Amino acid sequence: MNWKDWSNVTFSERHHLPERSGIYVIADINDCVWYIGQAANLKNRWASRTHHRYPQLIRSNRKLMHRIYWQEVSINCLDERERYYINLFQPELNGCKVKKYLPKQPQIEREIKRLLKVLNKPTMLFPVIRSVVAGEYKDEEGTKCILVIININDEQIISNSTRKRYANEVRKAWDYYKTYCGKDEQQYSQVWVKTYNLNVCKFEFVIADWEFFQYFEDNADARTQYLEEVEIFSEKVKALKNLSIFEKISLQEEYSYINYEGKKSLTSAAYVRYRRPILNSITTIIS
8 A cells, every 4th residue: 555545644733643553654745755653652653842853844844745644553563564664665864863954855866966076076087077977868768867977987986875874765766777789689798877766867877988088188179169067956067068079089889808608798888879869968957
C-alpha cells in the first residue's frame, strides 16, 4: 500500500491524529518524504511540541505544507515496519543530526550542486577548464539527460559520492547505464556510464582523454569559440556552446587491448560520439 493512500492530516492539525499505535510519514506538498517514525500513541507523539523534529518542520511548514500520513500497526510490529519504510524511502531526516532548520534543498540536490562546484574549481593541472557540460538530450523515456565530461583525475570524486556515508538518498540516486554505443555486440563490450538521477533530470558522467582538456588549456581562441558559462542549480559551470568541437578533436573510442571475452573495449568517448546526433547545447537554466 502506497503511503499516499494512508490516512493523513495537515501538520497544523496533528492533534486530530488517532490514539493508536502506528507508523507515520512526514511529507511535503511535493511528495518529498522528510521523516518516518513510529509511535505507541500517534496523537500523544505529536500533540505537544516535544517531538525532536518539530522545530525543523514547523519552520518550513508554511512553505512546504507538510502532512502527516499514518498507518495503524500493532505495537509488537512497529520496529519491523519502521525499518522497512525507512529502507524503502530513505527519508532526508532519518539518521541525520537534529538541526534548527530543514535543509533548503533535498539531499540529492545539495549533492549535485556540490559536485558541480567541485568539478568546476580550477586546479594546478587544470587551471582553466576541469570539466565541461557537453550538452543535453532526452532519453527513450523522455527524461532530460545532461552529459558531463570529466577528466580521469576526478573519477574518484564521483566514486566517493556513490558510496557517501550518512547519505542514503545520494547513494540511491546513483545508477549505471550500459550500452554498446551502436557497435556490434559480438565484437565489443559494453560501456558503463555513471548516472545521477533527480526528479527533474538525470546527469551522466563520462571521462575524456587528457588531450580534450589540454586543447582548451592551450588554446584561448578555442575557449572563446566553443565554451560558455551557464548556471545549473545556481552553480556556474563550463558548457559547450558549439558541439562541432567533436568533429575537430579526435577522441579515442577503443582501447588497444582485448578483454577476457575476446571483445574490444570501448572508451567513454565512444558514448559521447554515440549521443552526438541527439545532443544539444544547454538551452535552459536549471534551478
